[in-house]
Amino acid sequence: MQAVTYYSHPLEVTEEEILAEKRFPVKVVPTVEALWDDFACDFAALMRANNEAGRRTTAILPAGPVDYRRAAGLLNRQRISCARLISFNMGDFCNEQGRLLPWEHPLSLRAYMKRNFYELLDPELRPRPENMIFPDPANTGTLDARISEEGGVDACYGGFGIDGHFAFNVPPGPDEPQDESYFARPTRLVRLTAETRTEGAIGSASGDLESIPPMAVTIGMLEIMRAARMRVYLMRPWQSAVMRRVLYGPVTPRYPASILQRHPDLAVTLVECVLRKPHLAPG
Numbered sequence: 001m002q003a004v005t006y007y008s009h010p011l012e013v014t015e016e017e018i019l020a021e022k023r024f025p026v027k028v029v030p031t032v033e034a035l036w037d038d039f040a041c042d043f044a045a046l047m048r049a050n051n052e053a054g055r056r057t058t059a060i061l062p063a064g065p066v067d068y069r070r071a072a073g074l075l076n077r078q079r080i081s082c083a084r085l086i087s088f089n090m091g092d093f094c095n096e097q098g099r100l101l102p103w104e105h106p107l108s109l110r111a112y113m114k115r116n117f118y119e120l121l122d123p124e125l126r127p128r129p130e131n132m133i134f135p136d137p138a139n140t141g142t143l144d145a146r147i148s149e150e151g152g153v154d155a156c157y158g159g160f161g162i163d164g165h166f167a168f169n170v171p172p173g174p175d176e177p178q179d180e181s182y183f184a185r186p187t188r189l190v191r192l193t194a195e196t197r198t199e200g201a202i203g204s205a206s207g208d209l210e211s212i213p214p215m216a217v218t219i220g221m222l223e224i225m226r227a228a229r230m231r232v233y234l235m236r237p238w239q240s241a242v243m244r245r246v247l248y249g250p251v252t253p254r255y256p257a258s259i260l261q262r263h264p265d266l267a268v269t270l271v272e273c274v275l276r277k278p279h280l281a282p283g
Helices: 015-019 032-052 068-077 109-116 141-149 180-184 194-204 239-248 256-262
Strands: 026-029 057-061 085-089 091-094 155-158 188-191 215-218 229-234 266-271
Touching: 015 026, 026 032, 032 057, 032 068, 032 155, 032 229, 032 266, 068 109, 085 109, 085 141, 091 109, 180 256, 239 256, 239 266
Parallel strands: 026 266, 057 085, 057 155, 155 229, 229 266
Antiparallel strands: 091 215, 188 215
């Protein structure tokens, strides 16, 4: 991995410095809806280009921060087929025993993806069921083997968590690697940090922290960094600080997504509120 120049005080990075970024393109959009549409257009363009070239499309997809209903609508309107799509979903929640939540559980992310994306595509445009691939905590090597079988991944989409996680690659616990060997970890079962569970409770459970599962299965940074293109979407006001620590601070497992600085084809789309410089204020 090549060295990356970073800022000594990442939270001091100004809006002007971000807009003048040379390492990777940064696009600023006015609203969350505009960010969702940006993702939809990028994904549809990738699908169309590969279809026209007679190629399969391989993509790593998160459950958030994008609205797949808008992407499905665009694909349907433009009649862009996903029949040759092979999707590798980033991860899913697991219970204390490390087992996937059942399909009917309201926090099942694989059920969410089927309900909010795959099943919204017109039947003739949908990917084949066997090509909608979800990490399995009982057989974590399957996903990496399938990626290798397909010859890699065209694009990875995602956003940053409050503790700098990407997918469910949360900062390492005391029994995990604390150095850069962390970034070579593959798909695996992880114990979620308190910060990640709190973020999930706020975003998905009306603040009910106890309802957020303690564990998750996640695609590893190893597989993520092998994607040909990396597309990051940031839309929450608190991501102003996280974005600066991840993209302008040192590469460190303390903020797992920081390794994305080293990706050769990284592009970032963010809502205006994320661009603003972080500040401390009561209330």
